[in-house]
Amino acid sequence: MQSLLGKPVVDALTAELEVLLADFVRASGRRPRLAVILVGDDPASHLYVTNKRKSADRLGIDHELHLFAAKATPVEVRTKVDELNQRLDVDGILIQRPLPAGFNLQEVSCWIEPSKDVDGFHPELVGKLALGIPALTPCTPTGIMALLEHYKIPVAGKLCCVVGRSPIVGKPLAAMLLNANATVVQCHRGTAQLAEITSRADVLFVAAGVARLVGREHVRPGAVVIDVGIHKLVDGSLTGDVRADELRDHAAALTPVPGGVGPLTIFMLMSNVVQAAHARLDTTRRSSVRKA
């Protein structure tokens, strides 16, 4: 079984991104800038944000962090987002999830200007993805598509099964696979006879958020399996949504956890920031032309 590592993909794509980034710096006289909003003190969220900032530092993307206490109101956070939406030097904005209970996630997903929404969660971006109109797209599924391309795993005409329907992974991933001409099955907690359905797939994507949900009985011999989950077990070790040990002599390929999909997610966030910055540059150029 081939282990589909994320790092070689990130390494290959970083070179391209650096060219695009240098091009932006040359044209604009500044570096792209990401603004991160973090509410509350969930340790995992703070760790994610730290990793995102480190990744930005490595690439040469400016960033700023706006911290709110767990008791901050939606109005306070919204006011900050409005301010960041207006600021000309901010290219990308993200609101780290999870948010405290008082926040309505569907409302929050409409706060960030679509052109700056580097998580790709705004309904307009979701719609554009479904319709195949180019726009910012969610980082994890975008990373998965890049990983498939890097390892030359075709999906066109293949039966692709996505387990999970979150707005962050499952739904946008299904849309991307459909746009890439796959036949797509979307399963979820309401799916009866899960193994019967998943075991027909040529490529199986597991983004259920349930540790070790999927094992040998769910996987067709020779299938490719993409494991999007990451969970810390009581002994401190990490596992995915897939029982990797059961697939060793069974699947053709599997993304390891950690080290598979994970590294691509942060990379695609950086890629989105640079793309958002570039798109704004093009808009500025166009308005200057109009004014001239």
Next chain:
Amino acid sequence: MQSLLGKPVVDALTAELEVLLADFVRASGRRPRLAVILVGDDPASHLYVTNKRKSADRLGIDHELHLFAAKATPVEVRTKVDELNQRLDVDGILIQRPLPAGFNLQEVSCWIEPSKDVDGFHPELVGKLALGIPALTPCTPTGIMALLEHYKIPVAGKLCCVVGRSPIVGKPLAAMLLNANATVVQCHRGTAQLAEITSRADVLFVAAGVARLVGREHVRPGAVVIDVGIHKLVDGSLTGDVRADELRDHAAALTPVPGGVGPLTIFMLMSNVVQAAHARLDTTRRSSVRKA
């Protein structure tokens, strides 16, 4: 095999819609108004528009038609749409498809204000549907969901297969089925071994736009089949995407063509106009409260 007629569904829903409509007229002092844009002289499009206007007349919805010659430019049509977007007395706008070759459909889908887009094609509406956020939704799949509800055909936990991935039917229908907790398979012209996949479905939706594409070999015995296609054969008779004659002693139920899904599509357009009008009323009420 049960024949799933559209008319009884429309009749049952019309009573509800009339209450909503009367409520709007009482609150606003006017009737809801639909503006239709028709470009070129495709006879089928003119017939569709006539049917929509007749349906509006029957219910008591005002309407106006803006005709453009086939050689009209996108800028001319766009200017009219902008004007209709601004007009306070226009609740719903639709641009009849197909449009002449010079029009970019993806761009056109962004012209109508989401709050007035009674076809539900705007990317923001597409995204809201995918995310389960209440908003205007495309008429044909909305009608299909109403038909399933009327005939008490459950989809939650069922394997539902959609053949077709158009932005008008296939994609929004898959989103609605997923929101209703179905396990959803989406097939299309790139699907290998179509019959093998469709013949597992509990409910099969055929919106491929190919006359008599689906027959006995594609359908599980006892399955429910929804035929969204309508085609005129050389002898003048109408047929769907399904070979209805092959399913008589095979499927549990089938929508006839004509008389199945068709009547629901126009009804749902009217329902969208009334809903759009109501939503604007609520907005007006809210702004008055704010001003007070």
